[in-house]
Amino acid sequence: MSAARPEAAPAGERLLEVRGLTIGWGAKVLQRDLTFGVARGEVFAILGRSGAGKSTLLRFLVGLEAPDAGRIVIAGHGPVDLSAGLPPFGVMFQAGALFGSMTVGENVRLPLDEWTDLPPAAAAAVARAKLALVGLEGAFDQLPSELSGGMLKRAAMARALALDPELVFLDEPSAGLDPITAREIDDLIRALNDGLGLTCVVVTHELESVFMLADRCIVLDDRGGGIVAEGDPRALCDSADPRVREFFNRRPRS
């Protein structure tokens, strides 16, 4: 966590820009008029209680859902069109979403096989290197069903990083893991951010992760009130807003 990072990034350097976004399912609106930006090289957290629409927001950001209103611009292009070719980002799903019929190695190789002209041996070598990067050298020939929860998330991260995107979206990377494994995943994200300059957008509700990882964050209101706070999570602890304080102090409003 370098202190040198700017608190609010200048608009020119923004890798992800969201303006006036409304998210929801059909007629049910979860949040409306969300506006925020993520700077290049930053770890950005989307926080909020369960049901606040964090994961839904992520689905809109990566282009899986088409917004009714608002605009999403990623790396100067937008809105995201998943049918137009390789999107400029990687995504790690909450449960990993590795292809169950393929080995871990084949999962990581898939984007390489599909989007590069690498000969098979070279693609496998790159996949092995990506797995080593997340500490899973030995799992190349294993099936996803043979991996533990923490390993699945690592493998999913390796697949998200297969084509070296400059932006990754991570959905609950440390949720449901034991404290030590969760910490290892957080360390891994931090190391990738420091070492590769990888920009990360992390959806999470784990407070420890937030403090350890995030340069900046937004907090979504669980009653559809939009973004209730934006900034450095360490500064937000002392927020005057009860909706923010309750989240950071783990206390329900009475």
Next chain:
Amino acid sequence: MRTAAPGDAEDPGERVDATSSFERSPGAVRLAGTFCTREAARTWSEIHDAAKGGGELVLDLSDVRRMDGGVIALLVAARAELAAEGVSVRIVSIPEALRPLFELYRGLSPPVERPPRAALGGVEAIGDAALRWADELRGALGFLAEAGAAFARVPLRPRRAHLSEVPWLVQRAGFDALPIVVLISLLVGFVMGYQSARQLERFGANVYVADLVGISITRELAPLMTAIIVAGRSGAGYASEIGTMKVNDEIDALRVMGLPPIARLVVPRVFALVIVLPVLALVSDVVGIAGGLFVAVTSLDVSAPAYLLETRRALVAWDVWQGLIKSAPFGMTIALIACQQGFAASGGAESVGRRTTTTVVACLLSLVLLDAAFTFTLRLLGK
């Protein structure tokens, strides 16, 4: 028997009189003893019996030794239900030890009146079902359009269609299905020969069993039986496989890699079944005729050469061809229905199961309709 000290209740010796009693007096029930969820049905009916008089009902719990959460929830629910019917139930003398549990189940606060959910009337129910059907139909048509577009793009971007998977799918849907196709075709030919044998014997027309078996197998039974087998094996398999992928976010994972899932999953499966079904139908033709031959030789006194000669005389190439030709659209139909249902799965295991069931039912229905349409069209064309 007065309220026992809390310590007594934990004593294993007390378990012997783990009984409950209900002492009824007008407008009041006095509950005593031990109440657990497994025997709660009696509590429920006692309270409702007592409430039949209407007005007010007092539940006196002063002699309750033990009562678990389920029974407490039941009392609270009965109170709310009866309140809606105009009976006011008061729960009194809750033993001190049970108060925290009552608090948790919201039994200490006054009953919350919940308006009963309005049941759908007949007309609304029809409208609701119609809307769901319309939704389903729209989804299926959208899928068909997308699949069509994916097929149109295959020559442009063959790599996206993942055709390298086709041989493996052909093996799974075709080669692996051979034993069951052979067995069923053999038995169908056998049974047909046997059933017709008695009728034909009466006219001394034994040798015509070859005509009967040959024509019905090649024109009708072989294509239809193999299609039904493939629908049950591969159709159900594709639907549950794709449905599980959908439920596990694997479909979304493909999409965010920029890989269109319909091209990748549907196109190779359609190709595989379009290749597999005519081949299996041809195998079924041969084996079915062999089944008829077996019956003719063993119980009709027809020699094998005579049977084969009669088969050759009776069958024209077109009989075989039309069976094989209609197998291809059968295969396409099965693959498209199965994939569409798989993509329509959402939620969890229950949805995958439902979609798999729908796949098999829809496949059978479509196959029979398609077959009828084929026969009708060919008839019109005079073939």
